[in-house]
Amino acid sequence: xxxxxxxxxxxxxxxxxxxxxxxxxxxxxxxxxxxxxxxxxxxxxxxxxxxxxxxxxxxxxxxxxxxxxxxxxxxxxxxxx
Numbered sequence: 403x404x405x406x407x408x409x410x411x412x413x414x415x416x417x418x419x420x421x422x423x424x425x426x427x428x429x430x431x432x433x434x435x436x437x438x439x440x441x442x443x444x445x446x447x448x449x450x451x452x453x454x455x456x457x458x459x460x461x462x463x464x465x466x467x468x469x470x471x472x473x474x475x476x477x478x479x480x481x482x483x
Contacts, residue, residue, distance in 0.1 A: 416445060416452040425458060441465065 417425060422442075423433050436442040441464075443457045 414454040414456040417455060417458070419451055419453075422453040422458060425455070426462070436461075 419430060419433060423430050426433065433442065437444055437451070442453065442461050445452045445454065
């Protein structure tokens with residue numbers, strides 16, 4: 403271990419499905435669909451499913467739509483809820 407100003411890294415908290423849905427502001431069915439599509443990483447502990455907060459944030463970043471050249475205003479806005 404290097405004692406020079408390195409603080410131990412805390413692991414990301416594990417969220418339940420309900421907590422992940424609240425964080426993402428989506429319904430459980432949408433979370434299940436994203437999980438099955440491989441868009442959202444998860445951890446299986448026995449029969450329970452948990453989600454790392456940092457991985458949820460990274461998945462959201464990966465799904466973010468960035469406006470770009472050649473994209474219409476409707477496409478840049480994304481789907482309507």
